[in-house]
Amino acid sequence: xxxxxxxxxxxxxxxxxxxxxxxxxxxxxxxxxxxxxxxxxxxxxxxxxxxxxxxxxxxxxxxxxxxxxxxxxxxxxxxxxxxxxxxxxxxxxxxxxxxxxxxxxxxxxxxxxxxxxxxxxxxxxxxxxxxxxxxxxxxxxxxxxxxxxxxxxxxxxxxxxxxxxxxxxxxxxxxxxxxxxxxxxxxxxxxxxxxxxxxxxxxxxxxxxxxxxxxxxxxxxxxxxxxxxxxxxxxxxxxxxxxxxxxxxxxxxxxxxxxxxxxxxxxxxxxxxxxxxxxxxxxxxxxxxxxxxxxxxxxxxxxxxxxxxxxxxxxxxx
Numbered sequence: 277x278x279x280x281x282x283x284x285x286x287x288x289x290x291x292x293x294x295x296x297x298x299x300x301x302x303x304x305x306x307x308x309x310x311x312x313x314x315x316x317x318x319x320x321x322x323x324x325x326x327x328x329x330x331x332x333x334x335x336x337x338x339x340x341x342x343x344x345x346x347x348x349x350x351x352x353x354x355x356x357x358x359x360x361x362x363x364x365x366x367x368x369x370x371x372x373x374x375x376x377x378x379x380x381x382x383x384x385x386x387x388x389x390x391x392x393x394x395x396x397x398x399x400x401x402x403x404x405x406x407x408x409x410x411x412x413x414x415x416x417x418x419x420x421x422x423x424x425x426x427x428x429x430x431x432x433x434x435x436x437x438x439x440x441x442x443x444x445x446x447x448x449x450x451x452x453x454x455x456x457x458x459x460x461x462x463x464x465x466x467x468x469x470x471x472x473x474x475x476x477x478x479x480x481x482x483x484x485x486x487x488x489x490x491x492x493x494x495x496x497x498x499x500x501x502x503x504x505x506x507x508x509x510x511x512x513x514x515x516x517x518x519x520x521x522x523x524x525x526x527x528x529x530x531x532x533x534x535x536x537x538x539x540x541x542x543x544x545x546x547x548x549x550x551x552x553x554x555x556x557x558x559x560x561x562x563x564x565x566x567x568x569x570x571x572x573x574x575x576x577x578x579x580x581x582x583x584x585x586x587x588x589x590x591x592x593x594x
Contacts, residue, residue: 279452280459281445283581286342287461287544288448291525292390295420296397297465297540299383299575300412302351310411311594314355317407319589321345322582324403332396341396344388344544345585346463346577351384359593362450362457364548368464368576371552373559376566378466382415383575386465388525388542416573418467420527420540429528429537430475430565432487433494448523448544459581462548464555467529467573469538474568486564503564510563513553520550538569548576 302310321343329341347355349367371378385408389400428434450460475483480491488506489496502509513520522545530537543551558566580588587593 278458279445279449281449283459283583284445284449284461285344285579285582285585286388287344287463287579288444288523290342290390291420291422291527291542292342292397293392293422294390294394294397295422295527295540296387296389296401297416297418297420297467297527297542298387298389298401299381299415299417299465299573300385300387300408301382301415302354302384302412304354305411307354311355313407313411315589315591315594317404318585320407321404322585322589324400328396328400332391332393341389341391341400343390343400344386344461344463344579346386346579348384348386348575348577352578354384356588356594360456362460362462362578363454364462365578366548366576368574371555371559373556373562375562376559376571378555378559378571378574381573381575383465383573383577385412386463386575386577388463388465416467418529418540420529423528428526428539429470429472429530430487431483431491432489434526444523447521447546447550450546457578457581457584460584461544461546461579462551463577463579464541464543464545464548464551465573465575465577466541466543466571467538468541468565469536469570469572471568471570472535472537505561505564507563507565510558510561511554513550513557515553520553522546522551522554538572544579 325343332341349365352361368380370380389397391397423429426434448461450457452458484491485503486506488502488508522543525542527540529540545551
């Protein structure tokens, strides 16, 4: 099957103005009932998305409704026991380094919903839930938002190291190396909590050395001016002299009155092994961002193509 970006779910496009990340766990009471519910959901979810795009008054905006729906390895084996599995799909387990670790958490079904209108995000999740409430429980529900100028909550412009939008599909979408799952994507979801008091007490020059870029104009610092574990050093991976990339959508979340502020990291990739290498290198080098952050969750999901969602809906993929 040839690569067709129009057959992919929304996995490499903008993070959105208003964002909802949801992770659900299957109750696993009755496999047959659960499969029937997922088949109906796979069908109805696409109709819901089409309907909301029509209803959305911001339809013409670049940040209109975008949705990615994924399944973890354990969910895949439970829901589709008679069908093949994406080559690189596995159950994510803890990654460890000399000082820090990236924990694995539960999760079977994943949503990344974003739009320019919060009402559209709310309505999408609400309608999806009608078809899943009986067979799932909520593991995590996080609302994110676009911070000033598209910057991360730590004040630096986000996504500079990621591929440009026009190039991102090549890094985010599975190709003919796994023909049955072409136009799908591996999605790694990870929630970080930041100690903002620690970060904000650093001088701007220290923050720049920690990130590896100038804060105001986003210019990259010379290597000798960065900390050895600056983020843009720790997260860069080369294999045989070639830089490896994925498409990342970092999104700010916050309950500011309680000081619960952080970043929800989304890594969409053609190859899960690339994202995994990046994560491990961040640990091995003790990425400076880890010094003031606590990682709360992490799980790998596969985002099927729209065509595969149709096969799930009609019961031919089970």
